[in-house]
Amino acid sequence: MSTSSPPTIPLTKLSPQIFLSDPPDFKPSNKLIILSLFMNAPLRISQKYIAHYRRLAPHTQILVLTSSTSDIILPPNQKGRCQELAPALEVLSASLAAQASTSKATGDSKELSIHIHLFSNGGVYSTTSLLQSYRSATGHALPITSIILDSAPGIPGFVGGMRSFSAMLPRNIIFRSLGQISFLAILSFLWVISCLGFVDSVTAGRRAMNEKGLIGGQPKRVYIYSNEDKMVDWEDVEEHAKEAEENGWEVQMERFEGSGHVDHMRRDEGRYWGIVEGCLGLRA
Template identity: 30%
Template sequence: MASNAATTRAASPLAAMTKLSPSVYFYRPTTPSPATADTETISSQNPAPKLIILATWMGARDPHIAKYLVQYQALYPTAPVLLLRSEPRHFISPRGNPREFAPATPVVCSIFPDLGTTPMTPANKAPNPQQQAPQLLIHAWSNGGAASLHHLRRALARPAAATAPPLPPYTIVLDSTPGLFRYRAGYRAFSAGLTGLAKWLAAPFLHALCAWYWLAHGLVGRGRTGPLAAAAAALNDGAARRSEVRRTYVYGPGDRLVHWRDVEAHAAEADKRGFRRARRERFEGSEHVAHVRVDAGRYWRVAKETWEGVD
């Protein structure tokens, strides 16, 4: 039995999760996961999240996702986990996005059944979210993760309660996001994982895609249109401000896909818009969505402190 279980894990690192669509996976714990070396010294004493949402970077592979999943399972073994995966097709052909991310909606609503049912009015105005205990933990990586989270929030928004927060009180870790579109960075993002002949054959199409995006959204749209701008704006909009308890930006100057100045500019905008708990954690010597490799202890301590309220 142990051999068969080991073989299953090796074949599919996400085997413990239920695949609801090509982009949505769900894990509901049955027994607590054993602590790993990175989590033994920072085990949480606070109440666990009612739900953890992991919105991964574009093209993230199963073994890489599983490392974060296992770590959160060790930190909060009783918390269910919703995984939102980002793929190049979500940017190239966005029409199918609502269908792919739709299965995430009933999962969130089953855990938070009162979500978005009561519009905000002066009479029933909710308290400052920063004074509430968070119920939801979100961890998003890169622009792909930020975009997936935006898709989920749009799916959860109900016209009958347009002013109600689409999410319960939450904390969020923003790893290597959000960033503005930059041609070279965009090309690197879409060509990541391609090598040799495959990269050479795909190059013309990828350059055409990046050129179109730059013309449509960089030049004509002045950086204010397109999926990247929409995802970044949603993180700082009024709905987020009504739900968010605190956030942490994890970024670094070694990132060649999302410029560190874009992240800091977004954090500065968050300050101006009233997000008073926008923490910045700058990692030196790390690459895109690889900050955990430089200092795993610091990375997971920051993630834990974001949830537990250590500014």
């Protein structure tokens, strides 16, 4: 007897890298969830996360951000990224407007609740780019309620970089070898320009995540990571978490045992979603 696959959750394409999931009975509310996927993540990866978030927050819009190899390897270009993120800024503006209208009509002064769930350095890049674009457009930081950093942020390096880029290469040994040689050349070039004082996207994103003027409000942040991650070292994650704590943020560190990069949900789904529920205020 065959088992049917779970239904695909429809996503509205706002741009090549931005997608939106509206609940079937969507009404303007004071909640928004942002998923920032890891570099080159296929959209199907988002389906299980969206489905579970939909169960936890059935009436909430979910904004999905993606990133590509070129976003990570090229020097940061905030002006160009602001243009690319315009559709996401429109979603934020609409949510803020709906919240203000609802508050005026009902007298309920609840602020907009924005929860961010990002994955790997690609997710850090997309998230910080969005926050920087919002600040540039409005003159103030976007107020965030909570942030989950899954397998992030890392520190640029040859070993982790090669593993990250190699993950998307074909299995054919010839094409795979050619791809690895190309990536090695790219990583060598990035190392040279970093020695000349240019800041790469991974380092820029790592720094931005602890920049107080970039993140509004007092968001709780949870780091989900693993001692077995071959792409982002657990010690680099904990170092960043401690820096955030020293800067005054409420920090929770959740280290998994035995799970690979962005693979913690599959390793222990119950624990993973329990952490998410706690972050959303759904579990004591």
